Amino acid sequence: MVTVEAPQLIGVGLYTPREAARFTKLRTGTFNRWFYGDAQGRPALKPRFDSTAEDRVVTFWDLIQALAVRRVRTSPMGKRISLQHIRDVVGECEGMGITSPFARRHTLYWFSDRLILRTDDSRTGGEQYIGLSAGVDKDQLYHGAIIRPYLEDVYYGSDKMARRWTALSSANYRVVLDSDRRFGMPIIEPDGVLVSALIDAIESEGSTQQAARAFDIRPEAIDLAIKYQEYLSPAA
DSSP states (O other): OOOSOGGGGTTSOEEOHHHHHHHTTOOHHHHHHHHHOBTTBOOSSOOSSOOOTTSOOEEHHHHHHHHHHHHHHHSTTGGGSOHHHHHHHHHHHHHTTOOSGGGBSEEEEEETTEEEEEEEOTTTSSEEEESOOTTTSTTOOOTTSEEEEOOTTEEEOTTSBEEEEEEEEOSSOEEEEETTSGGGOOEEETTTEEHHHHHHHHHHHSSHHHHHHHHTOOHHHHHHHHHHHHHHSSOO
């Protein structure tokens, strides 16, 4: 069971690990290993709320953290970065009182097989560099680093924490996961209709055109919902 009060779960986005893994194009086993560990090792990331193995639940920030790590692990430059190193960076963040570090507005720096995270600190208004190696990185100007703005499709609130992710878009519509709307499930903006509802309508109404009429929405929105479903499978 989730060990937090119900009011704390409002506006955080709620998913099963299977749902969060699907939305981030991960295998469920990979997602669970990153957040809960397995026989081979400890977890690399810490979920926002504690829950039992039988009733696990994760939040929007956890989903965004998984997305960030997946992008690191699948990028040409990030393939040399081990999960253990990511675990160490997260541990350093926690030691500094920085929770959910990859769900914060940040930039990643790659140094060979190491990862350095620059995160905005909403408490001080300044920047924090996590992952620096004593002696090796002393007085570095980072001009030789590979600097990459990260998660360009994520909107951050005034507290510098992720609030909304645009997963896919077309000319007039976007598939959005918003922590404050529909429990963080994918919706089609600007209409706010659940992607799953549009997909179900295609079957129940018999065609994309009929589904569009049923929701008083353009066929383009239905097409984007279908494209999003195809985008999610198979998992990476």
